Structures are given as C-alpha cells and as structure tokens.
Amino acid sequence: CLGSFRAGLFTAARQSTNAFPDLRSCVNAIPNQCNPLPCNEDGYMNCKDGQATFTCICKSGWQGERCEFDINECKDPTNVNGGCSQICDNTPGSYQCSCKSGFVMLSNKKDCKDVDECSVKPSVCGTAVCKNVPGYFECECAEGYSYNPISKSCEDVDxxxxxxxxxLCVNYPGGYSxxxxxxKGFxxxxxxxxxEAVPVCLPLNLDKNYELLYLAEQFVGVVLYLKFRLPDVTRFSAEFDFRTYDSEGVILYAESLDHSAWFLIALRDGKIEIQFKNEYTTQITTGGKVINNGLWNMVSVEELEYSISVKIAKEAVMNINKPQNLFKLTNGFLETKVYFAGLPRKVENALIRPINPRLDGCIRGWNLMNQGASGVKEIIQEKQNKHCLVTVEKGSYxxxxxxxxxxINYNNISDAEDWQVNVSLNIRPSTDTGVMFALVSGDTVPFALSLDILVSVENMVISRVEALSLCSSQQSHLEFRVSRNNLELSTPLRKDVVYSEDLLGQLAILDKAMKGTVATYVGGLPDVPFSATPVNAFYSGCMEVSVNGARLDLDEAVSKHNDIRAHSCPSVLKNTKGS
Incomplete structure (x- = not known):
C-alpha cells in the first residue's frame, strides 16, 4: 500500500484500483508490530507498537533491542560486586548476595557476619582447644601433638x-629429644x-717411652710378675729410678715360692717404707726424705749379711738389722717371685701394717737381683699400656x-634426714664437654655437673653458665653446694645462688634420691640410658675433686678405669695456646 503512494507515482488510474484512497488510510492499515511479540518474554516489561516498528521496554536488569540480554549487576563498575560483602550471584534480570561457609547474612541482605562455631558448639573440638577464625574454626593442640578429627582428641606425635x-631419638608426650x-666421642x-665429634680444645703431650714402666696400669692386681731361680746369688737386691706424685702404694713385693717369707718396698706419706717377714723376724721401717715430688729419684735396696741398706740418690737413708738371710736357699738356688706395683692374691691382711697397694708412678733403669733388666724391657716394649708418659704434672688425668x-655418705651427722653436697673442682679440660661429677641412682642421674658448666637433675638442666671457656693451659676452680632447697654455683667469673621456678621441684627429685642409695661418679657416667642426663660424654683432661672438704684419692675409689691416672697428668703440648 505504502509503495503505491510514493512520490511521483500517484495517478488517477492507481487511485481507481487502490483499496486505500489516501496515505492516511494506508498507514492505518499497517498491522500491530508487537503482535506477535518480538521482545524477550523474560526481559521485557512492555512492547510499544511504532507503526511499522516496535520498541521493547525492558525490565530492570535487562537490556538489548528485544530485552534479550541480562545485565550482570555483579560486574557493574559503579557498584562493585553488586554491593555484596562476599559473594555476588547474578540471576536472570537480577542478582543476590550470599555468604561463604561459616558466615551468615545480615538483615540488609548484603553484608556477612562470621559464625563463632566455638560458642555455638562448645564441644566441637572435643578435648582440643577450639579457636574461631573468620569463616571457620580450628582445633588446636599443644606443640608435639596433632588433632584426630575422628576421636576429637589430641594425640602425641612420634x-x-x-x-x-x-x-638416638627419645620420644615423650609432646616432644622428643x-x-x-x-x-664414643660424639x-x-x-x-x-x-x-658431631667432640673436638680437642687443648692438646696434651701424650708421648710415652717404652723404657719407662708405668706402675698404675692395673687398678686391681699387679703390673708385672717375675720369677727368679739363681744359683750364684744368695741375697736380695733391687735398684731403680723412681718418679711419682703419689704418696702411698706398693713399688715392689717379693716372696719365696712357699710364701713363708716376703719383702715389701712401698711408699707411705711420700717416704720409702720397708716391710719384711721370715721365720726369724718381722720388721717395718719408714724413713728417708720425701720423694713423691715428681722428680726422678734413684732408689736402691740391698740385703747385706746382717742388715738391709736403703739408699736414695746413693745416700743411705735406712739401715735395717736382720739376723739371717731374707729368703732360704732351695737346693742351692735362690728362688723368688717379684711383683711390681701391687700385691699377689689377697696378702694385704698379712702385711705388718696395711697399705693401699695402688701406686701411680714410673720406674726406669731397674736392676733386680743384679741381673739387670733381665728381659723386662722386652715385655714392656710389647705393650703400650705399660709405657710411662715422658712428662707429667701433679694432678689426676x-x-x-x-x-x-x-x-660417699652425704648425710649430716646431726640430722640423718638432712644432707649436703659440697664439691670443689680444679680442672684443666682438653675437650669442651663431658660429665665431671655425678650422683647415680639405678638408671637415673639425680644430679650431674658437666662442661660447659651445666647442672642437671635427671634429664632437666637447672643451671647453665654461658660463654665461659675453660679450655686453657691454666687450671680453673669450680665449686657448688647443693642441699634439699638450695643450689650455689661458683665459677671463675661469678658466684650464683641458682633460682628458677622449677628448681624446688627438681631438688625434690634429688632429695628423694638422696634418701636412698646413690653412687658418686667422677669423670663420666656408668652404663645408664642416654636419656638419663643431657650430657653423657666422658670428661677429658686434668681434674682434682674434693667432696665435703675431703680430697678424693682415685687410688681409694670403689672402681676406676685403668686409663685414669690417679696422681699424674700429661703436660700441655708445647706451642699450644689455650682457647
């Protein structure tokens, strides 16, 4: 119709054949463009017919010529995240805010609030500690434990x-050590x-000489045993160079084969002592000058016709009368057994005056029964442990x-329920760790003092002195006093009365042990579990110990490792400075 009324085309002929006489009539005859509906049914609000065209009026949240496109309000740059505090969910023609797990929506339908699960469900973690965190909760356990969500409990981590x-690893509830x-030196x-290996911080001069016989090789027994059967010798004689810092012990013991006669050369209070017994007489004599000065002294003992002559440095110091020969001849032979540094069997009770047989000293240049070294040198040369150190100083090694x-009995005489441990130590360590003093009860160590100045009760450290280097060529002096309710520790730097929150509890453990039986160990620990104490290394170096005012003599110990030297300590290696 409209085409017929285009400009320049309207004619009477057309007019006569057209059903619409004019343009208005033709326009009115155009059908409604909104029918059928051209707009998206979900997005349109109204369709407006425009005569040969249409206009879709969109609902809020829709756009496009036909309202076919949803507006994503969650990505509107003018309204970030749709105004939602957490999650914005776009929906056709709209959107809605939601919250993450562990949060709830507030009444404004946009903001979220954390849910405190620990308050809502107090038993949610069982025996563990509930800790609320934004949007969630955590079940916490102490260090060394892990949470088991099935049993809702804390379990030890191995x-x-x-x-x-x-x-070695020792696991315990909540931790490990x-x-x-x-x-073994670690x-x-x-x-x-x-x-790591325990390093040597102060090298010592450990040079030995096979011509020097070490008299303290064995803590129990004798070092060397010789048997003589001599046809042309009728009298006993012994000559040797002798060096010691020890004050008491057996140098040489000789006896007849039938044990009826014996002769003893010993040291008592630093002086030579002679004891002998045979069928004619029993005698004991001590005299001469003090020779336990660490110097070499020539000692000679010679049986004469009617006396025994004792000389030191070729000067007579004793002359002991005797009626007959010390030992009887057997079939024209002098048969004797000679023991160095100790007594055979259990003859200590047979002595005229008891003596501690252990002697830390050295002999060289010996001549027994006028037979010279008589094979002794070869015996010593074969065994390193029989060799003496070339240079030594006074002390214990x-x-x-x-x-x-x-x-040792630590109980007070006046009060059997009370006890006191007062210990002083002069030390010159050659390594920076090791147990110096310990009280041991069974498999436990109720008290120990270790380098680097660490005091422990069982496996708990109750005092430690930091930054104190004791590896020096000079000796250091340490003291400690411990009782059931007090601990004092004195070092070269300062004197402290130790106090801590756990001290009384730890001293209570020590007090309980002291009421039982405790053994005192010096220089290390016996075979106890590694975990019994923080330090289990042996002490290495020189050390002298006094307990409750009395100096400990290692020769009088219940037991002692053979390598420990009771009265001699190696010198510091020359040209070595203490760290």
Missing amino acids: ECSENMCAQ CYCDGK KLAQDQKSC FPGSGVAEFS
Missing part, C-alpha cells in the same frame, strides 16, 4: 618415627638433632674413656 635424630653417644650439634666410682 617425631622419632620421622628419623629426626642422627643417632636427640642424644649422641658421648662415650656430642649433640647446635641444631639439637645431628651429632681422665683420658675420656672411663670413670671412677666412690661410695
């Missing part, structure tokens, strides 16, 4: 199963997990390979 330690075998490194045990 760190040892994870190979945390280089050598690493230990190293100190007796100590715990700074990372508290790996082990712990080589880091054993301990000495003492039996």
Whole structure:
C-alpha cells in the first residue's frame, strides 16, 4: 500500500484500483508490530507498537533491542560486586548476595557476619582447644601433638618415627629429644638433632717411652710378675729410678715360692717404707726424705749379711738389722717371685701394717737381683699400656674413656634426714664437654655437673653458665653446694645462688634420691640410658675433686678405669695456646 503512494507515482488510474484512497488510510492499515511479540518474554516489561516498528521496554536488569540480554549487576563498575560483602550471584534480570561457609547474612541482605562455631558448639573440638577464625574454626593442640578429627582428641606425635635424630631419638608426650653417644666421642650439634665429634680444645703431650714402666696400669692386681731361680746369688737386691706424685702404694713385693717369707718396698706419706717377714723376724721401717715430688729419684735396696741398706740418690737413708738371710736357699738356688706395683692374691691382711697397694708412678733403669733388666724391657716394649708418659704434672688425668666410682655418705651427722653436697673442682679440660661429677641412682642421674658448666637433675638442666671457656693451659676452680632447697654455683667469673621456678621441684627429685642409695661418679657416667642426663660424654683432661672438704684419692675409689691416672697428668703440648 505504502509503495503505491510514493512520490511521483500517484495517478488517477492507481487511485481507481487502490483499496486505500489516501496515505492516511494506508498507514492505518499497517498491522500491530508487537503482535506477535518480538521482545524477550523474560526481559521485557512492555512492547510499544511504532507503526511499522516496535520498541521493547525492558525490565530492570535487562537490556538489548528485544530485552534479550541480562545485565550482570555483579560486574557493574559503579557498584562493585553488586554491593555484596562476599559473594555476588547474578540471576536472570537480577542478582543476590550470599555468604561463604561459616558466615551468615545480615538483615540488609548484603553484608556477612562470621559464625563463632566455638560458642555455638562448645564441644566441637572435643578435648582440643577450639579457636574461631573468620569463616571457620580450628582445633588446636599443644606443640608435639596433632588433632584426630575422628576421636576429637589430641594425640602425641612420634617425631622419632620421622628419623629426626642422627643417632638416638627419645620420644615423650609432646616432644622428643636427640642424644649422641658421648662415650664414643660424639656430642649433640647446635641444631639439637645431628651429632658431631667432640673436638680437642687443648692438646696434651701424650708421648710415652717404652723404657719407662708405668706402675698404675692395673687398678686391681699387679703390673708385672717375675720369677727368679739363681744359683750364684744368695741375697736380695733391687735398684731403680723412681718418679711419682703419689704418696702411698706398693713399688715392689717379693716372696719365696712357699710364701713363708716376703719383702715389701712401698711408699707411705711420700717416704720409702720397708716391710719384711721370715721365720726369724718381722720388721717395718719408714724413713728417708720425701720423694713423691715428681722428680726422678734413684732408689736402691740391698740385703747385706746382717742388715738391709736403703739408699736414695746413693745416700743411705735406712739401715735395717736382720739376723739371717731374707729368703732360704732351695737346693742351692735362690728362688723368688717379684711383683711390681701391687700385691699377689689377697696378702694385704698379712702385711705388718696395711697399705693401699695402688701406686701411680714410673720406674726406669731397674736392676733386680743384679741381673739387670733381665728381659723386662722386652715385655714392656710389647705393650703400650705399660709405657710411662715422658712428662707429667701433679694432678689426676681422665683420658675420656672411663670413670671412677666412690661410695660417699652425704648425710649430716646431726640430722640423718638432712644432707649436703659440697664439691670443689680444679680442672684443666682438653675437650669442651663431658660429665665431671655425678650422683647415680639405678638408671637415673639425680644430679650431674658437666662442661660447659651445666647442672642437671635427671634429664632437666637447672643451671647453665654461658660463654665461659675453660679450655686453657691454666687450671680453673669450680665449686657448688647443693642441699634439699638450695643450689650455689661458683665459677671463675661469678658466684650464683641458682633460682628458677622449677628448681624446688627438681631438688625434690634429688632429695628423694638422696634418701636412698646413690653412687658418686667422677669423670663420666656408668652404663645408664642416654636419656638419663643431657650430657653423657666422658670428661677429658686434668681434674682434682674434693667432696665435703675431703680430697678424693682415685687410688681409694670403689672402681676406676685403668686409663685414669690417679696422681699424674700429661703436660700441655708445647706451642699450644689455650682457647
């Protein structure tokens, strides 16, 4: 119709054949463009017919010519995230705000609030501690424990199963500890997990001479035994150079084969003592000058016709009368057995005056029964442990390979329920770790003092002195006093009365042990579990110990490792400075 009324095309002929006489009539005849509906049914609000065209009026949240496109309000730059505080969910023609798990929607339908699960459900973590966090909660356990959500409880973590330690790992509730075998020369490194060799911080002069016989090789028994059967000798004689700092002990003991006669050369209070017994007489004589000065002294004992002559440095110091020969001849032979540094069997009770047979000293240049060294040199040369150190100083030496045990009563005389442990130590360590003094009860160590000045009760450290280097060529003096309610520790730097919150509790453990039986160990620990104490390495170096005012004589110990030297200590290696 409209085409017929285009400009320049309207004619009477057309007019006569057209059903619509004019343009208005033709326009009115155009059908409604909104029918059928051209707009998106979900997005349109109204369709407006425009005569040969249409206009879709969109609902809020829709756009497009036909309202076919949803507006994503969640991405509207003018209204970030649709105004939602957490989650914005776009929907056809609209959107809605929602909250993450652990949050609830506020009344404004946009903002979220955290749910405190620990308050809503107090037992949600069982025996663990509930900690509320934004949107969630956590069940917390103490360090060394992990949470089991099934049983709702804290369970110990076995760190040892994870190979945390280089050598020994001991797991305990809530933690673990690493230990190293100190007796094999290892100590715990700074990372508290790996082990490292115990370093020597003060080298010592350990040079030995095979021509020097060491008299203290054995703690029990004799060092050397010789048997003589001589046809042309009728009298006893012995000559030797002797060096010691020890004040008492047996140098030489000789006896007849039938044990009826014997002769003893010993040291008492630093002086030569002679004891002998045969069928004619029994005698004991002590005299001469003090020779336990660490110097070499020539000693000679010679049986004369009617006396026994004792000389030191070729000067007569004793002349002992005797009626007959010391030993009877057997079939024209003088048959004797000679023992160095000790007594055979159990003859101590047979002596005229008892003596501690142990003697830390050296002999050289010996001549027995006028037979010279008579094969002794070859015997000594074969065994390193029979050799003497070339140079020594006064003191006791712990080589880091054993301990000495003492039996000491620490109870007060006036009060049997009370006890006191007062210990002073003069030390010159050659390594920077090791147990110096310990009280042991069964498999436990109720008290120990270790380098580097560490005091422990069982496996708990109750006092530690930091930054104190004792590895020096000079001796250091340490003291400590401990009772049931007090601990005092004195070092070269200061004197402290130790106090801590746990001290009284730890001293109570010690007090309980002191009411039972405790053994005193010097220089290390016996065979106790690694975990019994923080340090288990042997002490290495020189050390002298006094307990409750009395100096401990290692010759009088209940037991002592043979390598420990009771009265001689190696000198510091020359040209070595203490660190």
